[in-house]
Amino acid sequence: xxxxxxxxxxxxxxxxxxxxxxxxxxxxxxxxxxxxxxxxxxxxxxxxxxxxxxxxxxxxxxxxxxxxxxxxxxxxxxxxxxxxxxxxxxxxxxxxxxxxxxxxxxxxxxxxxxxxxxxxxxxxxxxxxxxxxxxxxxxxxxxxxxxxxxxxxxxxxxxxxxxxxxxxxxxxxxxxxxxxxxxxxxxxxxxxxxxxxxxxxxxxxxxx
Amino acid sequence: xxxxxxxxxxxxxxxxxxxxxxxxxxxxxxxxxxxxxxxxxxxxxxxxxxxxxxxxxxxxxxxxxxxxxxxxxxxxxxxxxxxxxxxxxxxxxxxxxxxxxxxxxxxxxxxxxxxxxxxxxxxxxxxxxxxxxxxxxxxxxxxxxxxxxxxxxxxxxxxxxxxxxxxxxxxxxxxxxxxxxxxxxxxxxxxxxxxxxxxxxxxxxxxxxxxxxxxxxxxxxxxxxxxxxxxxxxxxxxxxxxxxxxxxxxxxxxxxxxxxxxxxxxxxxxxx
Numbered sequence: 001x002x003x004x005x006x007x008x009x010x011x012x013x014x015x016x017x018x019x020x021x022x023x024x025x026x027x028x029x030x031x032x033x034x035x036x037x038x039x040x041x042x043x044x045x046x047x048x049x050x051x052x053x054x055x056x057x058x059x060x061x062x063x064x065x066x067x068x069x070x071x072x073x074x075x076x077x078x079x080x081x082x083x084x085x086x087x088x089x090x091x092x093x094x095x096x097x098x099x100x101x102x103x104x105x106x107x108x109x110x111x112x113x114x115x116x117x118x119x120x121x122x123x124x125x126x127x128x129x130x131x132x133x134x135x136x137x138x139x140x141x142x143x144x145x146x147x148x149x150x151x152x153x154x155x156x157x158x159x160x161x162x163x164x165x166x167x168x169x170x171x172x173x174x175x176x177x178x179x180x181x182x183x184x185x186x187x188x189x190x191x192x193x194x195x196x197x198x199x200x201x202x203x204x205x206x207x208x
Numbered sequence: 209x210x211x212x213x214x215x216x217x218x219x220x221x222x223x224x225x226x227x228x229x230x231x232x233x234x235x236x237x238x239x240x241x242x243x244x245x246x247x248x249x250x251x252x253x254x255x256x257x258x259x260x261x262x263x264x265x266x267x268x269x270x271x272x273x274x275x276x277x278x279x280x281x282x283x284x285x286x287x288x289x290x291x292x293x294x295x296x297x298x299x300x301x302x303x304x305x306x307x308x309x310x311x312x313x314x315x316x317x318x319x320x321x322x323x324x325x326x327x328x329x330x331x332x333x334x335x336x337x338x339x340x341x342x343x344x345x346x347x348x349x350x351x352x353x354x355x356x357x358x359x360x361x362x363x364x365x366x367x368x369x370x371x372x373x374x375x376x377x378x379x380x381x382x383x384x385x386x387x388x389x390x391x392x393x394x395x396x397x398x399x400x401x402x403x404x405x406x407x408x409x410x411x412x413x414x415x416x417x418x419x420x421x422x423x424x425x426x427x428x429x430x431x432x433x434x435x436x437x438x439x440x441x442x443x444x445x446x447x448x449x450x451x452x453x454x455x456x457x458x459x460x461x462x463x464x465x466x467x468x469x470x471x472x473x474x475x476x477x478x479x480x
Contacts (some may be wrong), residue, residue, distance in 0.1 A: 027278070035373060035456055035459070036377075036380075036456060038454065038455060038456075039450060039451055039454035039455050039456030039457060040442075040447065040448040040449060040450055040451060040454070040456070041448055041449050041451055042448050042449075043448055043449040046383075046443075046446060046447060047448065048384040048448055050382060050384065050446065050447050050448055051382050051383075051447060052382070055382075057381040057382055057386055060381050060386070061376075061379050061380050061381045062379065063375060063376075063378075063379045063409075064394075064409070082236065095424070101293075109273050110383075110384045110385065110446045111442060111443050111444060111446055112440070112443055112446075112448065112449060117226045125401065126400050126401055126422065127400065133268065136401045136402050137401065138398070138399050138400045138401050139397075139398045139399050140391075140392070140395075140398045140399075140400070140404075140405075145389045176391050178384070178385040178386055178387075179386065183384045183385070183386070185384055185385065
């Protein structure tokens with residue numbers, strides 16, 4: 001077994017059992033979890049539990065020169081994350097694209113410096129091109145300009161788009177995109193609003 | 209005081225210039241507003257005032273021991289500042305651990321000048337109202353390595369371990385957003401909004417990112433150190449606060465610095 005992979009497992013184990021981890025880096029690398037505990041302090045809403053990894057985070061923390069995800073791990077992530085998606089009980093996926101645009105512009109939320117009482121954003125423009133009028137967009141994710149125009153707006157597309165925002169890893173394990181619904185970053189209505197931003201024919205995303 | 213007032217005036221100009229540059233950017237999204245600002249400033253960098261203050265701090269007797277930092281060993285022997293920053297972080301036998309510039313400065317304040325650790329750490333970052341000695345001293349020491357080639361070898365087990373831990377930290381995904389350092393800084397040629405992101409996992413990007421720190425941050429009117437840069441990255445990652453001088457912070461700096469080996473140091477730089 002590759003050393004890096006072993007380490008990733010040890011980090012998780014060490015976080016749960018910091019008392020058993022050796023101090024610092026002396027001797028072995030199994031002190032990495034202890035190093036994390038000693039190197040960070042809770043601040044604002046960012047508690048120390050944020051350093052704990054779930055299974056997806058653990059599997060997605062390997063360096064590129066380490067082992068790639070096995071086919072089995074890849075399939076397991078997709079299955080478990082797809083199972084996590086909670087679809088709207090009312091069967092409606094399209095919210096208000098105007099509210100969606102505000103969510104896409106808003107990069108606040110969950111930072112230690114943010115006010116937890118304020119609504120959090122999706123910060124979509126940080127990584128994606130969306131409405132043509134917004135030239136300040138990032139390129140970590142693909143352009144979503146004309147997303148609805150190119151894909152149509154049928155029920156299946158709406159359901160897929162909702163699920164993709166809810167949990168990106170259901171479709172692409174180790175995606176750079178946060179799991180907005182699964183991790184509670186955006187609530188159901190907010191996700192519907194972002195779906196509308198992408199799919200509503202009136203949305204500026206779909207205006208040529 | 210005069211220098212401080214001049215600093216404030218320059219910071220004001222900086223804001224004005226940045227605002228002007230921003231309007232250019234709206235028309236041409238590919239432009240770099242800080243590059244425009246740099247061009248307007250020519251060779252002038254407000255960080256010069258931090259360098260001057262840092263040099264004064266270095267040579268002035270301070271603390272309970274009433275000694276200067278002129279006997280501080282930054283790794284090339286007591287008192288040698290020239291070129292020292294181009295070889296940090298490094299393993300210090302007298303402390304038994306790997307230290308970066310800020311941690312070593314803290315070590316010298318405590319051990320040479322007798323300043324209590326807690327007191328020395330009170331102003332690790334300047335906040336407008338109060339200046340940080342670390343930011344001034346770091347600017348001074350970095351300036352003395354300008355033009356030198358960065359050389360941070362993994363030449364002993366402690367450095368190897370620090371690098372391995374730093375690499376692990378770099379790819380460690382956690383928190384509400386699943387972010388690691390690599391989410392933004394692990395690929396080449398991408399940006400957040402209009403901000404170009406260096407790929408710190410390889411040499412070219414690491415060199416571009418590292419060689420200009422510490423840096424005068426135009427948006428803050430302060431010189432910031434690498435410790436500040438890393439702490440603010442983790443804030444944006446939605447993780448708890450990375451502690452100043454912590455083992456993880458030094459490990460990450462070691463990872464970035466070693467990846468950046470061969471860079472021509474150009475700090476204090478000027479950043480957005």
